[in-house]
C-alpha cells in the first residue's frame with residue numbers, strides 16, 4: 001500500500017487539475033513550498049542519517065553525484081520536477097524529452113523506497129503539485145483525454161516501478177546505500193529549489209512560512 005502512495009498522489013494531483021480548470025497561481029506556490037519543506041525534512045530525517053550511518057566513505061560522493069544528476073535532468077525537464085512548466089502554447093508537439101527526464105527522475109526516486117518509511121510520504125506529497133501542473137498543461141494543450149490519461153498513468157507508474165525493480169533485482173538491492181545517497185542528492189536539489197523558487201524576490205510571506213514550517217514538522221512527525 002505504502003509504495004502505491006506516489007502513484008495515488010499523481011492521480012490526486014491530475015484529478016484536481018481536471019476539476020479546477022483555472023488554477024490559482026498563489027495556491028500552487030503554497031503547495032510547492034509545502035511539498036519542498038516536507039521533502040527536505042524527510043531527507044534530513046531519514047536518508048541522510050541512514051547513508052552516513054552506513055560508514056561508507058563514498059556516500060558523500062554519491063550524494064553530490066545525485067545533485068549533479070538532477071541538474072543535468074533539469075536541462076531536459078526544464079524544471080518540471082519542481083513545478084516549472086513553461087511550454088509555448090503554440091508548440092503542438094508533446095514535449096517527449098521533458099517527459100522522459102521527468103519519468104527518469106521519478107523512477108530513480110522510487111528506488112530507495114522500500115517498505116513503510118516517511119520518505120514515501122515526502123515523495124508522494126511532492127508528486128501532487130507536479131502532477132497538477134503537468135495535467136493542467138495537458139488539459140490546456142487540448143490533448144485527447146485517452147492520451148492525457150495514458151501519459152499521466154505512465155508518469156504515475158514510474159516511482160512504484162523503481163521501488164519494485166530495486167527491491168526485486170539483486171543488482172540494485174546490493175547497491176542500496178549508493179542508490180539512497182544519489183536519490184538523497186536528487187531530492188536535496190529538488191526540495192531546496194522548490195523552496196527557493198516558490199518565493200518571489202525573497203519577499204516575506206507569512207502564509208508561505210507557515211505552510212513550510214507545517215511541512216517540515218509533519219515530515220518529522222510521520
Ligand SMILES: [Zn+2]
Nearest residue numbers: 079082084197
Ligand atoms: Zn525552476
Ligand SMILES: [Zn+2]
Nearest residue numbers: 081109126190
Ligand atoms: Zn521528484
